[in-house]
Amino acid sequence: MIIVIFIAGAIEASQSSLLKIWKKKVADISVFETNIRFIGGLLAAYALTGDKMYVQKATDVANILLPAFETPTGIPYALVNPVSGRSHNWDWTNGGFSILSEFGSLQLEFDYLSQLTQNFIYSSKVSRIREVVLSVKTDDGLYPNYLHPKSGKWGPKHVSVGALGDSFYEYLLKSWIRSGKNDTVYKEMYDLALKSIKKYLLRYSRQNHLAYFIELKGKREVHKMDHLACFIVGLLALEALNENDIKRRSDTLKLAEEIANTCHESYIRTATGIGPESFRFTNDIEGMAISDKEKYYILRPEVIEGWFYLWRVTGKNKYREWCWVAAKNIEKYCRTTGGYSGIKNVYNAEVVHDDVQQSFVIAETFKYLYLTFSNDSIMPLNEWVFNTEAHAFPIIT
Structure with missing residues (x-):
């Protein structure tokens, strides 16, 4: 919320919206969520204001x-009690x-915090994670979604670019970019992982040749894409933007646009x-949810995020148009008297709300929409990198 206000230019208004930190809380907190939302948000607030209070x-x-x-x-547990440390x-x-997307999505924030404080305990923690991941062999270069923090061994072979895996790959590329x-x-x-993902997970539908990524559960192929997995559109677009090899840039951008079309x-x-x-x-279904457990929408940003990146990288107006249509539909079907709510079945225009406004609708969904219709000079991608909660960190120069 703070960062959206800053980017939109209403810095003074943010003073009444400062994030409160509760140091005493009985319930356990998620290391991953606390990092990407709280630490990420506070560091981005510092980057945009220069106020060292946010660093503290x-x-x-x-x-x-x-x-x-x-x-x-050194692979962290998922949950910690803020009082006892258990x-x-x-x-x-x-x-x-431990979950790949959780322990693998800490380095942007921890490295930046060490840079600002010159206390390298934070960067040493994420460096250790990288050492462990590099030391454990993987089958076919694919990273399973689970790693045991005691044995350092991979768990059952479940590979996905959606839930449980997604932001691990995102942070590999973005950490390289942020390091200058x-x-x-x-x-x-990143290069090795994406090579394997393209080789073993990329498929095309039989009906209309739509590109998508499967999940692997052991040797079983699951022909399903999460809304979360659509983040890879933005990741591939960002890779293409930073690629010097002309052919590789072209091939990467082509795949990004193919997946973007599938998500559309x-x-x-x-x-x-609005997507499920x-x-x-x-053989009979293409790009649609099957069970009721897959038909809901909780205000997720990933599809819009991908279109934002493609708009910035290609300048093709259709990505802006897709974002505008999505924005209007979110306004039509998700807006309530008290804010915005998820909906339980996107295939029914007589929507039933879930009565929950997820924080990422402001931090990510609305931010990426705002940036899509703003001048490209606002948060240029050669100066800023967004963490997985869309908080902006400056690229080291």
């Missing part, structure tokens, strides 16, 4: 998370595994013009 608050929050890293491998993983991971392209290890990891199809095939939580590809 980010430091306070980061220190609360540090006990989660006290594992035999840490553990989600019960549902079966076996005490000096940290080439992250770029090498998932939107226009619904009654609301996930959509499938079978």
Whole structure:
């Protein structure tokens, strides 16, 4: 919320909206969510204002998370108690595994915090994570979604660019970019990962040749894409923007646009013009949700985020048009008297709201819409990199 206000130019108004930090809370907190939302938001607020108070608050929050890293491998647990420091993983991971997208999405914030404070305990924590990931062999260059923080071994082979995997790959590329392209290890990891993803996960539908990425569960292929997985459109566009090789840039951008079209199809095939939580590809179904558990929309940003990046990179007006249509549909079907709400079935124009306004609708969905219709000189992509919650950090020059 703070960062949206700053980017929109209403800096003075933000003074009444300063983020409050609760140091005492009985419930456990998510290391990942606290990092990307709170630490990321506070560091971005500093980057945009120069007010060192935000750095101090980010430091306070980061220190609360540090006990989660006290594992035999240095791979952090998912949850930490802010008072006792007791840490553990989600019960549902079966076996005490840490999640790839969670422990792999910390370095942008922790490295930036160390840069600002000159306290390198934070960067050392994420450097250790990278060492462990590099030391553990993977099958076919694909990273499973689970790694055990005690043994340092991969869990069951479940590979996805959607839930549980997504932002790990995002942070590989963005960490290289934010370093001023000096940290080439992250770029090498990204290149190897994307090569394997394209080789083993990329598929095209039989009906209309729509590009999509499958999930792997062991040897079983799951022909499903999450709304979350549409983030890869923006990632590929950002890769293309920073690619010097002309052919590779062209190929990467082509794939980004193909996946963007698939995500667009998932939107226009619904009654609301808003895409579902996930959509499938079978002999009979193309780009649509099957079960009721997949038909909801909780104000997610990833599809709009991808179109924003493609607008910036290609200048093709259709991506702005797609964003505008999506914005109007969100306004039509998700707006309520008290804000914005998710909807339970995007295939029914008589919407039923879930009565929840997710914080990322402001931090991400609306921010990317705002930037899509703003001048490209606002948050230029050669000067800023966005974390996975769309908080902006300056690129090192």
